[in-house]
Amino acid sequence: MSATTEKTFYTESELAEFEAIIHRKLDATKSEIDFISRTLSRKDDNGTDNTAVGSKTLEDGADMREKERLSQSSGRLKKFASGLEGALIRIKNGTYGICKDTGKLIPAERLRAVPHTQQTIEAKLARK
Secondary structure, eight states: OOTTSOOOSOOHHHHHHHHHHHHHHHHHHHHHHHHHHHHHHHHTOOOSSOOSTTTTHHHHHHHHHHHHHHHHHHHHHHHHHHHHHHHHHHHHHTOTTBOTTTOOBOOHHHHHHSTTOOSOHHHHHHHO
């Protein structure tokens, strides 16, 4: 490829690399979501260790804040997982790595760092 020709697509081997990165991140994200879900379901289970009525009044507020924080984290992780799944679909349909705003190829370094992105950094900054 000459210096004047701009690359317009990624090769099969490059796409395979991105797909592997996405699968690793997706697996880790799903594990985190599962962990949070298990943690939240245990918070609802008082078990037999909570037999003293009123003894946890001060802790209840902290428990609620923690439950809210975990729920928010779970929501963000689910959104991230959805973005990663979308990236896998774009790999399959041949649109992965192409900026949705400019039509230019997103640099590989950006895709390695943010594999679910659909924009070049320039396009993202221009939208702000």
